[in-house]
Amino acid sequence: MDEQNKSNEELNSSEVKPASRYIKMKPFVFLIMIFALVIATAAVTMFSLTLGKDKVIGGVAPQSERAEFSKLYMAYDKLKEEYYKDIDQDVIVNGAINGMIDALDDPYSDYMNKEEASQFNESISSSFQGIGAEIQERDGVITVVSPIKNSPAEKAGLLPNDKIMAVDGKDIKGFTASEAVLLIRGSKGTEVSLTVKRGENASMDITIVRDDIPIETVYAEMVGDNVAHIIISSFSTNTYDELVKAIKEMDKQGMKALVLDVRQNPGGLLDRAIDISNLFVEDGKPVLQIEEKGKRDVTTASPGTKVKVPVSLIIDGGSASASEILAGALSESANVPLVGLNSFGKGTVQQVNDLPDGSNIKITIAKWLTPKGNWIHEKGIAPNYVVEYPAYAMLAPLDPSVILKENQSSEAVQNAKEMLKAIGYEVGEMNEDFDAPFAKAVKKFQTDNNIATTGELTGETSFILMDKLRQKIVKDDPQLEKAKEVVLKLLNK
Numbered sequence: 001m002d003e004q005n006k007s008n009e010e011l012n013s014s015e016v017k018p019a020s021r022y023i024k025m026k027p028f029v030f031l032i033m034i035f036a037l038v039i040a041t042a043a044v045t046m047f048s049l050t051l052g053k054d055k056v057i058g059g060v061a062p063q064s065e066r067a068e069f070s071k072l073y074m075a076y077d078k079l080k081e082e083y084y085k086d087i088d089q090d091v092i093v094n095g096a097i098n099g100m101i102d103a104l105d106d107p108y109s110d111y112m113n114k115e116e117a118s119q120f121n122e123s124i125s126s127s128f129q130g131i132g133a134e135i136q137e138r139d140g141v142i143t144v145v146s147p148i149k150n151s152p153a154e155k156a157g158l159l160p161n162d163k164i165m166a167v168d169g170k171d172i173k174g175f176t177a178s179e180a181v182l183l184i185r186g187s188k189g190t191e192v193s194l195t196v197k198r199g200e201n202a203s204m205d206i207t208i209v210r211d212d213i214p215i216e217t218v219y220a221e222m223v224g225d226n227v228a229h230i231i232i233s234s235f236s237t238n239t240y241d242e243l244v245k246a247i248k249e250m251d252k253q254g255m256k257a258l259v260l261d262v263r264q265n266p267g268g269l270l271d272r273a274i275d276i277s278n279l280f281v282e283d284g285k286p287v288l289q290i291e292e293k294g295k296r297d298v299t300t301a302s303p304g305t306k307v308k309v310p311v312s313l314i315i316d317g318g319s320a321s322a323s324e325i326l327a328g329a330l331s332e333s334a335n336v337p338l339v340g341l342n343s344f345g346k347g348t349v350q351q352v353n354d355l356p357d358g359s360n361i362k363i364t365i366a367k368w369l370t371p372k373g374n375w376i377h378e379k380g381i382a383p384n385y386v387v388e389y390p391a392y393a394m395l396a397p398l399d400p401s402v403i404l405k406e407n408q409s410s411e412a413v414q415n416a417k418e419m420l421k422a423i424g425y426e427v428g429e430m431n432e433d434f435d436a437p438f439a440k441a442v443k444k445f446q447t448d449n450n451i452a453t454t455g456e457l458t459g460e461t462s463f464i465l466m467d468k469l470r471q472k473i474v475k476d477d478p479q480l481e482k483a484k485e486v487v488l489k490l491l492n493k
Contacts, residue, residue, distance in 0.1 A: 235268025
């Protein structure tokens with residue numbers, strides 16, 4: 001709506017250009033005028049809770065009559081006349097706009113220059129190239145909202161709430177999310193190194209190989225006992241159609257109950273969240289409320305296709321924004337039980353305003369509330385059934401460029417022991433020491449996976465170990481098992 005926020009890894013906007021005028025004035029004044037006119041008149045499509053409604057604001061005085069800009073003009077003129085070096089006009093104007101947005105102290109409002117906006121807009125179409133994670137700026141620190149399912153970021157072990165301290169060794173403290181995205185994104189096959197801090201642990205470097213990130217948002221499978229498991233990874237343009245298609249396919253395979261899954265889903269388009277909620281909420285019942293400058297509008301479910309089988313929904317700390325709209329609607333208006341962990345807590349609505357030079361401004365324009373009027377911002381939604389992830393699911397990833405071997409002692413060694421133990425190997429005493437029993441376990445793991453038997457953890461051994469652990473996390477899923485148990489009880493009532 002994160003990853004994310006964010007700047008987000010999937011975003012959308014549409015441009016409506018204002019009528020052009022020719023006025024002879026200083027370039028800076030002209031740019032400021034265009035900036036204000038666009039904010040006043042642009043009709044936009046919004047990502048990260050996109051309203052999809054035209055906004056028209058009247059009664060804006062001409063720039064020459066707007067006294068509040070006089071100090072801005074004076075400051076610019078002083079810089080241009082007296083600064084000891086020539087100034088870059090574009091940089092100064094962009095900085096002025098960034099300053100206004102930053103003064104809001106709102107991590108979800110953002111200014112993006114032409115390059116940043118281009119990356120912002122491309123993501124919603126079909127695919128983009130990058131690592132596949134939603135990020136946002138929190139208190140000057142770039143923070144992961146959620147990795148995209150099956151993305152390089154997820155496979156490398158990036159987790160919600162990881163703090164990205166540096167990109168390829170460059171300190172990014174104080175960067176906006178959009179500025180960070182420009183560093184993190186890149187061409188398929190290239191590497192990016194993220195210095196990540198997780199909780200109170202020491203910072204670690206995670207190297208990720210960029211790839212194509214397809215905007216495929218729905219994944220469905222039968223999980224036994226006539227229960228379907230459908231994952232929604234984000235709320236993009238085609239998500240509703242993908243979901244309807246998946247439900248029909250699961251029906252053909254004998255679906256009698258359904259587990260919906262929005263874990264690690266950072267959000268997306270508001271309209272898609274409403275459309276999907278309509279599949280499960282009875283006609284006329286509330287889906288959500290939008291509050292804009294004290295006025296509330298209630299959106300209710302509309303007629304159409306409805307899912308008739310019992311449903312449960314899995315959420316976690318990476319379920320944000322549109323995911324939380326769905327969770328709130330299903331919980332409060334359809335009595336659907338929620339399983340997992342407390343959701344992220346994003347209860348605001350953003351609108352994207354495209355500017356004539358290709359840049360844009362994303363502004364928080366409203367807050368949304370659940371059907372019963374609860375504002376979940378910075379609190380999240382609590383599940384009916386709390387189910388924690390297993391401890392091994394939260395382990396810090398290994399750095400394949402680092403060699404771990406006998407007689408070393410480090411936190412990374414203990415993480416590796418935890419990983420090997422989780423997938424069934426005897427590792428000896430659980431501590432930070434790379435001792436003989438652990439070396440023996442590493443050699444057995446290498447033999448079992450046709451890797452050169454060196455007894456050292458590095459390179460291919462580290463990659464394969466992390467992939468085996470990821471497969472275990474997917475296969476042995478206590479949250480999914482609980483959600484299945486809950487929905488079967490509903491089916492058998």
